[in-house]
Amino acid sequence: MTQPNNSFDVAIVGGGHNGLVAAALLSKAGQRVVLCEASSRLGSATTATTLLPGMRVPQCAHVVSGFPMALIRKLKLKRHGLAILQKNMPRVALDPDGRHIPLGSSLKASREAIFHWSSRDAEAWSKFSAKLDALTAAVTPLYRGQAPQLMPEAFSDKLAWIRHYVRERRRGRSSFQDLLKLMPSNVADFLDLALETDLLKGALALEASLGSYHGPSAPGSMFYWSWQRASEASGRGGALQVEGGPAGLTDALASAATSTGAELRVSSPVASIMVQNERTTGIVLENGDEIAAPCVISTISPKTTYLDLVGAGELDAGLVRDIENIRMRGTSAKVNLALKQLPAFAKADETLLAGRLLLAPGLMDVERASNGQKYGALPHLPVMEVTIPSVLDESLTPEGRHVLSATIPFVPFEVDGGWDTAAGKLSQQVIKTLGEYAPDLPDLIMAQETLTPPEIESRCGIEKADWHQGEIAFDQALMMRPTPQLANNNGPLKGLFVGGAGSHPGGGLTGRPAVNAADAALHYIKEQRR
Amino acid sequence: MTGDRTWDLAVQPTPLHLRTSQFNVANRWTDELGWTLPSVYSSIASEHAALRNACTMSDLTALATYSLRGADVGSYLNRLAGGTAGTVKVGASRRAVMCDDRGGLIAEGVVMRADTADWKLTLPVRCLDWLTLSARGFDCDIEDVSDHVCAFAVEGPSSCAALLAAGFAGLEALRPGGVRQLKVGSAGVTVMRRSATGGLGYEVRCAVSDALFVFDRTRRGAELFRPVLAGEQVRSLARLEAGHCRLRTDYESALIAREVDRRSPLELGLGHLVNLDVGPFTGKAALVRQKREGAHRALVGIELDGASLPEGRLLSMSTEIVGRISSLGWSPARKRIIGLADVRAASLGVNRQLSATGSDGRPVSARIVPRPFYVCPNAHRTPPDAH
Ligand SMILES: Cc1cc2nc3c(=O)[nH]c(=O)nc-3n(C[C@H](O)[C@H](O)[C@H](O)COP(=O)(O)OP(=O)(O)OC[C@H]3O[C@@H](n4cnc5c(N)ncnc54)[C@H](O)[C@@H]3O)c2cc1C
Numbered sequence: 001m002t003q004p005n006n007s008f009d010v011a012i013v014g015g016g017h018n019g020l021v022a023a024a025l026l027s028k029a030g031q032r033v034v035l036c037e038a039s040s041r042l043g044s045a046t047t048a049t050t051l052l053p054g055m056r057v058p059q060c061a062h063v064v065s066g067f068p069m070a071l072i073r074k075l076k077l078k079r080h081g082l083a084i085l086q087k088n089m090p091r092v093a094l095d096p097d098g099r100h101i102p103l104g105s106s107l108k109a110s111r112e113a114i115f116h117w118s119s120r121d122a123e124a125w126s127k128f129s130a131k132l133d134a135l136t137a138a139v140t141p142l143y144r145g146q147a148p149q150l151m152p153e154a155f156s157d158k159l160a161w162i163r164h165y166v167r168e169r170r171r172g173r174s175s176f177q178d179l180l181k182l183m184p185s186n187v188a189d190f191l192d193l194a195l196e197t198d199l200l201k202g203a204l205a206l207e208a209s210l211g212s213y214h215g216p217s218a219p220g221s222m223f224y225w226s227w228q229r230a231s232e233a234s235g236r237g238g239a240l241q242v243e244g245g246p247a248g249l250t251d252a253l254a255s256a257a258t259s260t261g262a263e264l265r266v267s268s269p270v271a272s273i274m275v276q277n278e279r280t281t282g283i284v285l286e287n288g289d290e291i292a293a294p295c296v297i298s299t300i301s302p303k304t305t306y307l308d309l310v311g312a313g314e315l316d317a318g319l320v321r322d323i324e325n326i327r328m329r330g331t332s333a334k335v336n337l338a339l340k341q342l343p344a345f346a347k348a349d350e351t352l353l354a355g356r357l358l359l360a361p362g363l364m365d366v367e368r369a370s371n372g373q374k375y376g377a378l379p380h381l382p383v384m385e386v387t388i389p390s391v392l393d394e395s396l397t398p399e400g401r402h403v404l405s406a407t408i409p410f411v412p413f414e415v416d417g418g419w420d421t422a423a424g425k426l427s428q429q430v431i432k433t434l435g436e437y438a439p440d441l442p443d444l445i446m447a448q449e450t451l452t453p454p455e456i457e458s459r460c461g462i463e464k465a466d467w468h469q470g471e472i473a474f475d476q477a478l479m480m481r482p483t484p485q486l487a488n489n490n491g492p493l494k495g496l497f498v499g500g501a502g503s504h505p506g507g508g509l510t511g512r513p514a515v516n517a518a519d520a521a522l523h524y525i526k527e528q529r530r
Numbered sequence: 531m532t533g534d535r536t537w538d539l540a541v542q543p544t545p546l547h548l549r550t551s552q553f554n555v556a557n558r559w560t561d562e563l564g565w566t567l568p569s570v571y572s573s574i575a576s577e578h579a580a581l582r583n584a585c586t587m588s589d590l591t592a593l594a595t596y597s598l599r600g601a602d603v604g605s606y607l608n609r610l611a612g613g614t615a616g617t618v619k620v621g622a623s624r625r626a627v628m629c630d631d632r633g634g635l636i637a638e639g640v641v642m643r644a645d646t647a648d649w650k651l652t653l654p655v656r657c658l659d660w661l662t663l664s665a666r667g668f669d670c671d672i673e674d675v676s677d678h679v680c681a682f683a684v685e686g687p688s689s690c691a692a693l694l695a696a697g698f699a700g701l702e703a704l705r706p707g708g709v710r711q712l713k714v715g716s717a718g719v720t721v722m723r724r725s726a727t728g729g730l731g732y733e734v735r736c737a738v739s740d741a742l743f744v745f746d747r748t749r750r751g752a753e754l755f756r757p758v759l760a761g762e763q764v765r766s767l768a769r770l771e772a773g774h775c776r777l778r779t780d781y782e783s784a785l786i787a788r789e790v791d792r793r794s795p796l797e798l799g800l801g802h803l804v805n806l807d808v809g810p811f812t813g814k815a816a817l818v819r820q821k822r823e824g825a826h827r828a829l830v831g832i833e834l835d836g837a838s839l840p841e842g843r844l845l846s847m848s849t850e851i852v853g854r855i856s857s858l859g860w861s862p863a864r865k866r867i868i869g870l871a872d873v874r875a876a877s878l879g880v881n882r883q884l885s886a887t888g889s890d891g892r893p894v895s896a897r898i899v900p901r902p903f904y905v906c907p908n909a910h911r912t913p914p915d916a917h
Contacts, residue, residue: 278810312667313609316812318631321663485631492815 008034008263010521011283011293013270013309016044016461017246018500019299020253020264021514022521024075026297027262029522034291035262036283037461038269042254044461046246046509048396051338051447056396057403058245060334060451060460062387063089063356065228066235066510067249075256082252085392088238090355093203094386096437098347101200103207104355117197128194131178135222136229138168138179143230146488146516147478147504183223184474187216188363198362205367206360206383209409211467211507213329215370216363220473227472231508239356241387244395246509273298273309273496280495283309295525297517299500301469302482303328315492322483326476326502330465331373333411334451335384335430337404338397342388343438350391357386359437373412378422382429384408401446406430413453413465423452469502478504489520497521541566544591545680545741549749553759560762562592563656568761578862580758581727581768582906585688587749588760590681590733594656598649600670607641607649610664612795612804613811615651618643623707623722626651627795627803628660629813633820634784634792636660637777638800642709644720650675654777657785664812680741683765684748685731687906688755690914693721693732696751701732702913717744727765728772729906730914767859770868773901775799775829780856780870793872797825799901828875829856831901834867834886840894842887845871852877855886863904873898 010026012019015037027033041047049059072082090104101113107126115122141164142148152158168176182190187208191201205216208225215221232238242248254264271286273296282292298305303326306312312320345353360366360383369379390402397403408430415422427450435442453465463469470476479487481504488504489497499517501507542564544550550568560569567589571577580586598606607616607626615626623642630636639653651661661672684693693701697714704710704723711720717740725731736744749757766776775781775798782791794817795804804811806818832855834840839860845853853873861868877884878898888894908914 278815307667313605314810316631316810316815317610317660317664317666318812320666324666 006290007292008032009293009525010034010295010297011036011291012297012299013273013283013305014038014044014299014461014500015042015264015266016299016500017046017250017253017509017511018514019297020250020257021071021511022297022299022499022518023262023264024253024257024260025515025518026521027257027260028075029518031522031525033257033262034293035257035264036268036270036285036291037264037266039461040267042264042266043247043250046250047460048245048247049336049449051336051403051449054398055338055401055403055447056245057336057338057405058247058389059336059449060456060462061246061509062389062405062407064240064242064246064249064509065238066231066508067237067240068234068511069236071511071515075253077249077252077256080252080255080259082248083243084237085241085243086354087240089241091203091207092352092355092357093199094345094348094357094359094437095199096346098345099199100348100352101203102352102355103203114197114200117199121195121197121200124194131194132229134171134175135179135182135226136233139226140230140234141167142478143227143505144234144512146519147481149488150479150484183226184220185222186219187221187225188367189217190222191216191363201363202360202366202383203358205363206358206385206409209366209370210385210407211332212409213327213331213471215367215410217367223474223477224472227477227506228508231505231510235510241354241389241392243393245389245393249509270309272311273305275310275314275493275496278314278493280493294528295495295497295521297497297499297514297521299498299514299517301328301463301466301500302326302486302498302502303470304463305498306486310493310496319483319485319492322485326482327471327473328464328466328469329471330413330453330456330462330467331410332456332465332467333408333426333453334449334456335406335408335427336449336451337406337431337445338447339402339404339441339444340446341400341444342391342402343404343434343441343444345438353388354391357388359384359386359433370410373410376412376414376416378412378415378426378429379408379410382408382426382433383410384430384433386434404434406434411453415452419452419454423450426450426452466507467501468507469500472506477506481506489517495524497524544589545738546589546591546682546745548742549745550589550759554761558761562762563594563654565592567592568759569763570761571759574764574767575862577758577760577764578767580756581686581760581764582729582863583687585684585686585692585752585755585757586760587745587757588683588685588765590683593652593654593676593681594674595676595679595681596651596653596658596661597673597675598651598670599647599673600668602668602670603649606665606668606670607651608809609668609811610661611639611641611811613808613814614803614805615641618649620644620646621709623709623724625803627800628653628657629795629804629817630784631813631816632784632792633794633796633813633816634787635781635795635798635800636784638775638803640722640724642720642722644709644711655783655785657783660785678738679735680738680744681733681735682745683725683731683733684752684757685725685727685729685760687730687908687915689730689732692752692755692757693748695754696748698748705912706910714744714747719744725909726772726774727768728902728904728909729768730909767861770857770859770870771861771863771902771904773831773903775870776857780829780872793827793829794820794825796820797827798829824875826875827872828878829870829872830878830898831903832869832871832884832896833864833899834858834869834894834896836867836888836894838889839867840886841889841891845873845884845886845896847877847882847884852884861903868903871896
């Protein structure tokens with residue numbers, strides 16, 4: 001039986017940041033919205049965890065990369081409590097001996113730091129950055145908005161391709177050539193050709209591989225890197241640090257959504273999406289409650305959405321095969337620490353430590369770290385991205401205390417010998433590595449937490465611990481994301497939209513998949529009312 | 531016999547090979563799905579005459595047979611094949627068409643249901659992959675039992691009488707499409723009243739171990755009706771006369787077809803086997819779209835003047851090429867050259883003067899005619915009149 005209060009215009013599955021963006025946008029547009037989240041908290045990847053009383057650290061995602069400033073304004077998130085502590089958060093290639101290389105917005109500072117390593121690289125740096133930026137600029141227009149149509153029918157869609165082509169042509173032959181040459185190639189070759197400083201190459205290779213299954217030598221890794229850079233470039237604010245960690249963003253989103261009337265329900269796992277005559281009619285919760293809604297936006301992975309919530313039987317068999325073949329394999333782990341004081345990284349001031357610290361001694365170290373996971377082994381020498389959010393964010397810790405968050409790529413979901421023993425080994429290795437950079441760090445630890453990929457799945461609700469709800473690679477990007485038949489929310493079931501990281505343009509705290517889905521849903525609702 | 535494969539790999543004998551080779555006077559063979567089958571036993575004319583006027587027996591092993599089990603077989607089959615295949619009642623059978631996502635015909639087969647839990651799907655193509663893929667989300671186990679089932683056909687106006695004489699008791703009451711389980715001696719057999727030849731006919735299935743026993747017993751028991759063994763060529767001709775399109779001749783399975791060779795059930799005239807008004811099935815959306823927008827091609831029956839088969843396969847209208855002849859044959863029943871042709875939808879219509887190129891290089895005129903070319907009244911009667 002459908003109760004009267006269980007009838008809405010739009011039902012949203014999943015309360016990660018994408019689900020919340022969709023809820024806020026649609027309720028702002030006047031729709032009656034309900035959002036159902038399986039766990040007892042909203043936010044999924046963004047939730048903060050309390051390591052010790054008064055000491056909180058971002059549990060999973062630790063920076064907000066690429067959330068559009070325009071969306072912050074549109075949803076008036078600042079009024080709902082969002083405080084941005086820094087924009088364009090700089091990256092730092094961290095060196096145990098203190099010859100760090102800041103990779104931030106200032107070319108000059110980077111060049112000077114690189115000069116201590118190699119004059120040749122210092123000279124090459126501007127040209128190298130320009131080349132990388134050109135590559136990013138080439139994919140950024142594809143990143144924003146809906147994916148381009150493969151076979152455009154409408155004139156405006158055809159024009160989009162032409163515009164894109166003309167834009168690239170205008171940059172001249174050599175840059176056009178670079179684009180075609182580099183996109184399918186790999187990061188390692190690209191770095192080796194341009195630079196000689198291993199520390200620099202290692203840091204860039206690590207940046208390029210975060211959230212990816214593949215190491216820097218894998219073909220196509222250049223595309224992945226450009227795509228990730230495009231995500232930051234198109235947000236206008238780059239990577240953001242938000243007060244309270246990324247949870248600050250989702251809290252503001254939740255508040256914005258409720259203020260316009262959206263109903264956000266936690267501990268409400270969705271068991272199925274109801275379909276009648278190739279149209280969605282609502283959702284059914286695991287407790288049996290039915291929620292009627294002509295329009296459903298799912299922000300959990302497209303694979304689970306279609307195969308489990310909708311059911312394969314509602315779809316064409318070939319589509320089922322294609323959905324089954326979506327590669328989903330997360331390989332990131334987290335180690336979070338509560339520290340007595342700021343660890344002593346050699347020659348590093350607070351400004352430097354407020355950035356994203358890239359711990360990778362060299363290119364080959366990143367590549368080697370990426371190898372073992374294919375065979376279920378932990379990396380021998382983990383590489384990692386570290387943030388110490390408490391440097392700028394006083395809300396997280398008491399005066400003087402700090403929290404450290406480390407994202408470790410290339411950790412297999414299933415490990416040889418099981419996670420019971422491997423988890424301890426992983427955190428030991430991570431702390432040992434950190435100790436090489438800040439010798440006092442192991443002694444400063446007051447509390448710690450290690451999240452293996454399976455725990456990231458179970459505790460944060462991120463399926464398969466996959467950053468993107470499905471690997472980002474050429475064959476799973478743009479109009480092929482999540483599958484060609486489902487791209488741009490043009491799937492076979494009317495009223496069902498996918499708006500999580502598994503849709504174009506992919507993962508990261510960008511909110512963009514949800515914006516696309518909300519647009520498509522509004523369009524659909526308008527069409528239905530006509 | 532096929533289980534232990536004592537024969538050379540190039541020849542895959544059917545369970546009835548000992549008999550088919552014994553009677554194959556012409557020693558002409560062909561292969562279907564890898565099985566070795568007689569193409570002609572004696573002569574096409576005599577086999578055809580027996581098929582249309584008396585009674586024939588043929589080896590039907592060259593079909594892929596799948597056994598389906600589980601609570602969801604019905605809904606599985608509906609989703610797999612046109613929304614209708616799962617509606618078969620116990621003791622019945624029906625033709626079913628499987629399409630891929632884009633509405634391309636994979637194959638036309640038959641679903642039969644001997645009892646509540648015993649569903650069988652026979653197809654002229656092996657496609658376990660596709661069947662298994664389609665089972666995702668359904669409680670339905672699929673097993674390829676082609677190697678364990680022996681099938682032969684008894685066809686022709688006197689086939690019912692012949693089978694009755696051979697001890698298949700109660701067959702006269704079996705309606706068209708009906709399926710019944712019987713005992714022949716100690717062997718269990720399943721009989722289905724269905725024939726692709728357009729006339730009366732039955733398909734008999736039994737375990738491979740009983741194959742020769744059941745076959746011999748049937749042949750000897752029906753001695754009075756002089757059953758003639760009919761080869762693949764004559765069956766193929768009979769199916770053409772019945773207006774059926776045939777895989778690998780008139781269409782290519784969408785699983786392997788080139789883009790230009792893909793055909794939908796609507797284009798092949800099998801639209802009655804899909805139900806576009808019922809729940810989801812693979813290819814529905816594509817077929818609905820095709821129905822709305824109109825198909826671009828159609829498979830039609832044609833009749834040609836003259837008595838010799840034309841040289842070329844192209845069909846033209848004035849100077850324009852409008853289609854291709856996909857199968858041709860001299861129909862003894864119709865006393866004409868008949869065929870099926872794949873033509874552009876735009877060239878359909880009455881009084882269209884089509885032509886093909888004759889063996890002497892001159893145009894031969896062709897007409898589009900309704901299918902089937904041959905109708906046998908007792909194919910639809912119950913009980914069928916025995917001769
Ligand atoms: C280790 C790690 C570190 C990361 N670090 C960063 C980072 O620093 N910066 C960054 O930008 N990105 C980072 N990411 C990527 C980012 O976390 C994801 O891309 C993002 O979480 C995707 O958000 P989403 O809303 O699309 O889906 P999700 O975050 O996966 O949210 C889905 C939600 O749906 C809920 N759910 C699942 N099933 C059901 C159901 N049946 N019914 C109801 N609800 C259900 C889940 O509980 C979850 O809350 C990281 C990812 C990982 C794995």
